[in-house]
Amino acid sequence: MKRVAQTIRLRPEHxxxxxxxxxxxxxxxxxxxxxxxxxxxxxxxxxxxxxxYFEYHGDDFEADMATLEADPETQQWWKxxxxxxxxxxxxxxxxxxxxLPEIWHLSPPGDTTTV
Numbered sequence: 001m002k003r004v005a006q007t008i009r010l011r012p013e014h015x016x017x018x019x020x021x022x023x024x025x026x027x028x029x030x031x032x033x034x035x036x037x038x039x040x041x042x043x044x045x046x047x048x049x050x051x052x053y054f055e056y057h058g059d060d061f062e063a064d065m066a067t068l069e070a071d072p073e074t075q076q077w078w079k080x081x082x083x084x085x086x087x088x089x090x091x092x093x094x095x096x097x098x099x100l101p102e103i104w105h106l107s108p109p110g111d112t113t114t115v
Contacts, residue, residue, distance in 0.1 A: 002056040006097035010048045014084035028073035036068040
């Protein structure tokens with residue numbers, strides 16, 4: 001399982017639109033995320049900063065993300081949500097959100113695996 005944390009800015013003038021969209025995410029978008037082996041996906045908001053976390057439970061992250069990006073309903077969703085977001089200038093080659101490196105994780109008691 002791969003844990004992914006991401007961040008992006010929310011454009012203040014699109015705040016209400018973005019919150020309204022996420023109050024009822026399209027079922028087809030959620031289904032595409034499930035097909036891409038994404039689980040426990042959450043988006044948090046602090047001021048104008050969005051923070052997302054999800055867990056990837058597949059075997060080929062790049063292939064699953066490519067399939068998700070090719071999904072027509074997800075593409076339509078992004079046409080609505082992308083204008084609400086302002087990517088960080090240092091996002092690298094990510095499509096929109098900046099991926100954050102994991103620096104620590106609390107494992108269950110007795111689990112000796114590391115990040």
